[in-house]
Amino acid sequence: MTTEATGAPAPPRILYQRPRALVDKSTHYCPGCGHGIIHRLIAELLDELELAQQTIAVAPVGCSVFAYDYIAVDWIESPHGRAPAVATGVRRTNSDAFVLVYQGDGDLAAIGTAEIIHAAARGERITTVFVNNGIYGMTGGQMAPTTLLGQKTTSSPLGRDPKLAGYPIPISEMLALLRGVDYVSRGSVADPPSVGKVKAMLKRAFEIQRAGGGFTLVEVLSNCPVGWGMTAPESMAHLAEVAETYPLGVILDRSKGIGPGVDPGLSTRLAGRAEEAPR
Amino acid sequence: MTTRLADPAPRVTAVEHTPFTPLAIATDRCKGCELCVTACPHHVLELDQAVVNALGYHPVRLVDPAGCTSCVLCARVCPDAVFTVFAPRKEARS
Ligand SMILES: Cc1ncc(C[n+]2csc(CCOP(=O)(O)OP(=O)(O)O)c2C)c(N)n1
Ligand code: SF4
Ligand code: SF4
Ligand code: SF4
Ligand SMILES: [Mg+2]
Numbered sequence: 278m279t280t281e282a283t284g285a286p287a288p289p290r291i292l293y294q295r296p297r298a299l300v301d302k303s304t305h306y307c308p309g310c311g312h313g314i315i316h317r318l319i320a321e322l323l324d325e326l327e328l329a330q331q332t333i334a335v336a337p338v339g340c341s342v343f344a345y346d347y348i349a350v351d352w353i354e355s356p357h358g359r360a361p362a363v364a365t366g367v368r369r370t371n372s373d374a375f376v377l378v379y380q381g382d383g384d385l386a387a388i389g390t391a392e393i394i395h396a397a398a399r400g401e402r403i404t405t406v407f408v409n410n411g412i413y414g415m416t417g418g419q420m421a422p423t424t425l426l427g428q429k430t431t432s433s434p435l436g437r438d439p440k441l442a443g444y445p446i447p448i449s450e451m452l453a454l455l456r457g458v459d460y461v462s463r464g465s466v467a468d469p470p471s472v473g474k475v476k477a478m479l480k481r482a483f484e485i486q487r488a489g490g491g492f493t494l495v496e497v498l499s500n501c502p503v504g505w506g507m508t509a510p511e512s513m514a515h516l517a518e519v520a521e522t523y524p525l526g527v528i529l530d531r532s533k534g535i536g537p538g539v540d541p542g543l544s545t546r547l548a549g550r551a552e553e554a555p556r
Numbered sequence: 557m558t559t560r561l562a563d564p565a566p567r568v569t570a571v572e573h574t575p576f577t578p579l580a581i582a583t584d585r586c587k588g589c590e591l592c593v594t595a596c597p598h599h600v601l602e603l604d605q606a607v608v609n610a611l612g613y614h615p616v617r618l619v620d621p622a623g624c625t626s627c628v629l630c631a632r633v634c635p636d637a638v639f640t641v642f643a644p645r646k647e648a649r650s
Contacts, residue, residue: 289576289642293631303611306635309589313635469595469632502589509589513633 296320298329309509311466311499332375335360339381340414358389361396364403378405382423383413400457400491410501418504422446449496453529459490461529465498467516578624580640588613592630
């Protein structure tokens, strides 16, 4: 109906609405939890890149264990920490699929350390979204390998002491050293501009996988207002402090020559790898 | 490959905009976390203390529709995808 025909004003243009790939239901997440923001960004990209139909995602154990209820793609639930191993099987039996892995920091950097390192070293063509909230959110806020020095958790009530519990693991920087890895970056959901950067990082990782690249990972510094004993806005402000331990930005983008020890010549020589290797 | 069809989300298309409002807020989904309240550069969002939704929270409300510039920042931070944002009326007419 035109404005001329009815005399009514044209309906306003929609600048933003809930993405289609985000299932229309309320999540079980606590108010203000970053998992919801990260789910929404993934769903927006699945819509924009028209990837939902070909996506097979692997869910972790942790608060995001029910991710399969919220993002409208095919999902497999994996044992705690084993999502990269499950995704390896998915990848090798579904060469056309877009393979997405979603993991928390307890899942990826504690019980699943071996699986993520070896999937990365093998250059599995999967994209891992690594949600680092520095704590075991689901089980009541215990210390994780990612917990900041001095941070109080239910299992480090006096604050994390390196003499007792060691140092935070910068797992993304470690993974970026592996030849099978093509992209690693770290963003944060602290505020609207940071959220926009995370979306751009996820988009880059998704596109590298679609172009036949190797392992890609985006770490997202997220909050756990309940586990941190903060209001949601306080927890978002606190992410600035978290980023002092875990610096933000692109850590490795191999085809752009960004990253530790990247040899652009080697990349070019191996560019046809994805076509040559029968996956 | 078998694939579950994407569940269609509610699409707000033909809202009667009389008077014009720049936001549609799915108040039944709001958890009152106030991330949008903090993110809004024009301070036109607040929790509606007079209402408790089915989830048990005070949902957010747009206090001053005229003060909202449709900048979308609230929607960018909302973990519960509560907002639909419409272009300002001037832009919609042109
Ligand atoms: C084999 C096994 N060990 C331990 C647990 C208990 N457990 C469930 S979730 C979790 C930690 C999850 O933390 P994280 O991955 O950081 O997710 P978050 O909840 O913080 O998002 C643990 C230890 C389990 N479910 N299975
Ligand atoms: S416990 Fe923490 S990580 Fe889990 S849903 Fe609540 S806020 Fe989010
Ligand atoms: S669109 Fe912008 S101005 Fe309007 S309520 Fe949201 S954040 Fe505030
Ligand atoms: S960010 Fe979303 S859930 Fe939180 S108060 Fe605003 S509308 Fe409600
Ligand atoms: Mg965690």
